[in-house]
Amino acid sequence: MEILTLLSANLRRHKGSLIGIFLLMLIAAGALGTVLSVWTNSGAYVQSEMEQAGFGELTAWVSGVPDISELSADIEVVPEVERVETQPLIFSNYKANGGESDSEGQLITYVPNENRYKFFADDLSGYREQPGNIPSGEVYVSPSMMTMLDVKIGDEIIFPIARSGRNLTLTVKGFFEDPFVGSSMIGMKGFLIGEADRASALEILKNAGIDALARDGAMLHISSESGLTVSELNGVINEKTALAQYAEFVHGKDAILGFMVILQNAFCGLMSAFAAVLLIVAAAVIGHSIDGTINSETVNMGILKTVGFDSRRLRTVQLLMYLFPIVIGSAAGIILSVPIGTFTANATITTTGIKIPTALPVGLTALFFAAVIILTGLFVILRTRKIIKISPMSSIRGETEKVRFSPEKTPCAFGFGMNFRLALRQLISGKRRYIGALATAMLLSFFASLIGRMDGWLGKDGKGMMDAFNPADHDLGVQIFGSLTAEETEKTVLEFSEITDSYWLAMPSAAVNGVDFTINVIDEPQRFHILEGRSCISENEVVLTEFVADNFGVSVGDTVTVSGGKGNGEYTVSGIYSCANDMGDNIGMSRAGWLKIGNDDPRLWCKHYFLADPSQKAAITEALTTAYGGDVHVHENTWPGLFGIISAMRMLIIVMYALTAVFILIVTTVTSGRIISAEQKDLGIYKAIGFRTDRLRAAFALRFGITAFAGSAVGMLLAAVLTDPLVSAVMRLAGISNFSSAPSVGSVPLPIGAVTVLFVVFAYFASEKIRRTDLTVLISE
Amino acid sequence: MKNVILSARNVCKTFSQGGVDTEILKSVSADIYEGDFTVIMGASGAGKSTLLYSLSGMDSISNGEVLFDGEKISGLSEKKQAKLRSEHFGFVFQQTHLVSNLTLFENVAVAGYVGKNRSVNSVREKALKLLRQMNVDNAKDRLPSQVSGGEAQRAAIARAMINSPRLIFADEPTGALNKSNSAEVMRLLSELNRNGQSILMVTHDVRAALCGNRVLYMEDGKILDELNLPPYSDGEEKKREQQVNKWLSVLRW
Structure with a gap:
């Protein structure tokens, strides 16, 4: 009873400080709750939607397969494979509102009643029913296209299927939730189209021959319960089937999840660090407040001791007094994180491409809440130790905190600049x-x-980000198709700026030690961003990212086997380089090295230029696109994400x-x-x-x-x-x-x-x- | 003919607490003369300290007016009051009220420097001279908590003198000191007065009051009587004490 009386009096007396602590805890807990909500929900949600969309442990994107059913059946009989699902698609570049993606899109054929995807209401406020089918001329896109190319419902998207203007032009009918490439962080995009448009595109491709710009392909969702890692499973399948021959790229479930939630994870990582900083600051303020309270209450506490209160009871009053705003503030902050999370989820749909659920992860939140309360409670107990030293006599004498410093060691307080x-x-x-x-x-x-x-x-x-993702620096990349030559396009470039330097880059796929990777091939390999060792100057050398090197347990001087379309080769690792493409799952080699095992398809190569006046990049891109249309693909050193x-x-x-x-x-x-x-x-x-x-x-x-x-x-x-x-x-x-x-x-x-x-x-x-x-x-x- | 330096005209001071008004000063009128050592005496609760602080502007008054050199100073703005305190008044308190984290020298010098166009050197020299005069120069670099009560009070007098004030207000300057320190402080104040310094002091210590040349007696918020004494000189304590005691006994002190 007496504790409650004192507590009530203290709460009134120190209400200013306690309100401040309440607000600090409210903000810190609100930030923490939002981070927990976004982090937990986005990962779990994307994973569940990937499963709904049919993604297995491994997904392979293939093209040029003579008989997709046969390849699928071959994979399915591999003992380690449980199930294979096939989704037909067409790889194609895309343009909208005058903008062009530097990565290919995937025109996925929509099959009604498969329930693979969710469709957003037009205003993105929720979901709508799935369409029965997608009529000819219509397409559904990720909401992140709004951020990337300012795409709205009713806009046209152009897919150059073959040269000479043989395009597939579709009108945006609505938005769907794409758990694979829905995020604006990824240039590659999924487009849901109807059967009729797929047939039209295939018809164009069939007649295009060498002029084809798009490719027919499929996604193979491979499920396995073998317990093998993604690399091991990929290796086994490549060994026993012809998958490697047709694979454009292969990704495991975790890698796909990583692509999708990279922004959310980055946001959560930084915000959780900030929330931790806020909590530490709150603790510092609580500590200061406790010291101030004890100093100002020394006399009262001494008097209370004379009438029979012991230190334990006085500390209990302090503990309860500080726990009051801490608990209420933390609880209110966590409750507040629900609307903040909802706002964040709604505000970021056009960036993340998904509608992140906003339900609080109850268990995790309760755990953090309890941890915050226990830690701050222990902190309060620790800081109130001074109460033990307060004696009745000191209060009777009116002893207060003594000034402890040496005036002779500090600058004189009197003189010029006295303030x-x-x-x-x-x-x-x-x-x-x-x-x-x-x-x-x-x-x-x-x-x-x-x-x-x-x-x-x-x-x-x-x-900085682009340099991290590019295997080598450049200002502008120009990829040419058909009979167009680099000399011709360079004439256009030179109208705007001198070219100070250039090199050729290709990014084919190949299997490294049996696992599919993107290979960065450069005719001047000394341009790779080398972190350790040296570049792959010789045709028998490769450079690996540190992630690939760790994955295979190899280092500089070791060898790896690379398998391309023409055959296999043993390559010595000459160095470790940096390139964050495919989450770092790539390797680099010289053109001479690639030609030992891979085909020299002219469409693979992109010429990268350094310009004397890089500010002309946009003008050059527009001039080249206008002059050569679908025969040229130009990309600046950027990507929509x-x-x-x-x-x-x-x-x-x-x-x-x-x-x-x-x-x-x-x-x-x-x-x-x-x-x-x-x-x-x-x-x-x-x-x-x-x-x-x-x-x-x-x-x-x-x-x-x-x-x-x-x-x-x-x-x-x-x-x-x-x-x-x-x-x-x-x-x-x-x-x-x-x-x-x-x-x-x-x-x-x-x-x-x-x-x-x-x-x-x-x-x-x-x-x-x-x-x-x-x-x-x-x-x- | 003495010059009136400070005047109280029908000064009233009322405190309100819990809806109850308590009148501490009841229409007090008095003149304080230049060069005088005026002492206000009275029993506890008579209102003598309240009068001192009301006259100095440190406390507000409920009614009436206070004049300094014929100019009304009650109700001045904070800025003008600060200027008045900085240039014309000096204060000595019962508790020394030195800034706890400044040395004795700094306490004196800071008061001499604030808001004035004086050179650092001139203020330093004057502060050191005053500390020497008050016999605390050997403790000038110590904090108030590192010196005796007497030393701290002497430093406080030096601080009160740093701006060569027209009038020093002293509220029970010996109230917190032992006998020998009290005597030393009063000796210094008397010496200052002999050199022409006007002082208005509140005390209930008869021995301290002997140093004054004019004693006002307060009771129940009013000045009841006053006693004029010849200027103080050493060796006359006994005679003055008898005279003051006799006067006080008439007033039922």
């Missing part, structure tokens, strides 16, 4: 009061600097700085309230000797400015040291192994400046209380 000198003295003599603000500034600046470094690496136009990543990064930066501002506001308000209460007498003295309120407020804000600047500088240094190892570890999950950040405006002056200015401004506003400090605090009567 700064006094602020510095207050900081040095009362340093424990500012630890919360220092920790907040340090952690928030660290995170802001880390994001700034990532943004700097990404670059204004996403060059890049826009999504850059937009997501910008959005994250805005959200992060907004939350940072809110956090600093709360931290400053709570901390300032405590400090001003503790310094009432000193403030009264300063006023008595002639200090004006505005000067005292300026000096007060300056203390926070100095603290924030120092904390931010430490945070920035931490970011300089830790960004590369931390972010590289995360980037590796997406196949990116060349992350390396550098200082930039967004990573050094901006975080320090923003955090310092926010602290100063909010501290100045919070110091309004100084105006109300009455000189009568000095009167002893």
Whole structure:
């Protein structure tokens, strides 16, 4: 009963600080809950939709197969294979609204009643019933096409099936949920078309001969319960069937899932790190608040001890008092994460291509909730140890916290720049009061600097990301078909810019040690981004990504077997290189090396150019497309998904700085309230000797400015040291192994400046209380 | 003819607490003269400290007016009050009220520098001179918590003197000190007064009151009487004490 009475009184007395802690926990738990919801739901949902769409442990995309049923049957009899499902499709490039994809689309034939896909309502607010069939001339696309090429219902999409304008032009009828390539992070796109249009396209292909631009193919969904890894299963099937001969690419279920949720995972990774930072900041503020409470309540606690309260009961009151806003704030934050998650899911449909369910993962959320409560509870128990040392006599004597510092070791408080000198003295003599603000500034600046470094690496136009995905640098790639020659297209290029350098690149598929991979073939292999060893100069050498090398357990100097259309060859690994294509599942070799085992199909090769004036890329692309139409495919050093990543990064930066501002506001308000209460007498003295309120407020804000600047500088240094190892570890999950950040405006002056200015401004506003400090605090009567 | 430096005209001060109004000062009128060491005496709760702080502008008044050099100072803006305190008034409190994280020197010098166009060196020299005069120069680099109560109070007097104020307000300056420290503090204040410094002091210590040349007696929020004494000089304590005690006994002190 007496504990409840004290608790009630304490809650009233410290309501300002407790409301601040409630808000901090609300924001931190809200961020954490949203991350948990998005992370858990997106992965689980894509997986369930992949199963619904028929994806097995392995899916192979094949083309040029004489008899797809025979190949499917051959695979199905492999003992390790349980089932094979076939989905016919046509590989084709696509254009819409004047834009062109640099990756092929897949025109998938829609079969009514198969229930493989979900169809969105036109306004994307939910789902609609599946169409009975798709009439001729209509197509369903992923909503991410809205982000990538600004596609709307009623727009036309052009599929160049063969040269000389033999296109298939379809009108967008609606949107469907594609669990394989629905995300805007992936240039390759799925298009649902009707039987009639597939027949029309095949008819064009049949008559096109050498002029064909599209290819007939299929998806083979291979299910297995053998327990083999994807690579092992792929190896077994390649060994026993002709799959490798026709495979364009092969992906395991996890890799497909990785493609689809790469954006969500990146968002969740960064937001969970930010939520962790917010929780640590909240703990720092709680710690500061506890210290302030104990200092201001020392006399009362001493008196309570004289009337029989022991330390345990007094600490229990403190524990309950702080748990109150922590529990309520955390619970409210988690509840708030449901609408935030719903908003996030709805707002990102046109980027992710899927409607992420927003149900809270109850078990996981409860686990995190319990962990947060237990950890903060233990923290409160730890910080209230000081109560044990409070004795009744100390309160009777009116003992208060002593000033502990050596004045001779600090700059004199009197002299030129006295506001700064006094602020510095207050900081040095009362340093424990500012630890919360220092920790907040340090952690928030660290995170802001880390994001700034990532943004700097990404670059204004996403060059950092493109360099990670490209096996070698370039400004523009031009792929020519039919009788068109490179010399002809170069004349057009030269009308806009000098060509400073060029090389040829092809990206065929081949089996490495029995497993299908994309092979990056360059006629000048010294251009590969080498991380270790050297490039594959000789025709008997290859370079591997570190992921492929790890997968096969090989390193520089070891050999691998590569099987192409012409035969097999033993290649020595001359180096490790970086290329995040296919989540890092690719290898590189020279043109001479490829020609030992693969066919030299002219359609494979794309000429990459370096331009004296790269700003002309868009103009050159338009001129080439206008001049040569379907005979040329031009791509700049970008891909449609890049826009999504850059937009997501910008959005994250805005959200992060907004939350940072809110956090600093709360931290400053709570901390300032405590400090001003503790310094009432000193403030009264300063006023008595002639200090004006505005000067005292300026000096007060300056203390926070100095603290924030120092904390931010430490945070920035931490970011300089830790960004590369931390972010590289995360980037590796997406196949990116060349992350390396550098200082930039967004990573050094901006975080320090923003955090310092926010602290100063909010501290100045919070110091309004100084105006109300009455000189009568000095009167002893 | 003495110059009136500070005047109270029908000053009233009322506190409200729990809906109940308590009148602490009841239409007090008084003049404080330049060069005087004026002492306000009275029993606890008589309203003497309230009068001191009301006259100095540190506390607001409910009615009436306070004039300094003939100019009304009650109800001034915060900025003008700060200027007044910084340039014309000095304060010595019962609890020394030195800023806890400044050394004795810094406490004195900061008060001499704030809001004025003085050079750092001139303020430093004056602060050191005052600390020497108050006999605490050997403790100038210590914090208030590292010196005795007497040393802290002497530093507080130095702080009150740093701006060469027209008037020093002293509220029970010996109230928290032992006998020897009290005597030393009063000796310093007397010396200042002998050198022309105007002082208005509140005390209930008869021995401290002996240093003044004019004693006002307060009871129940009013000034009941006043006693004028010749200027204080050493060796006259006994005679002055008898005179003051006699006066106080008439007033039923």
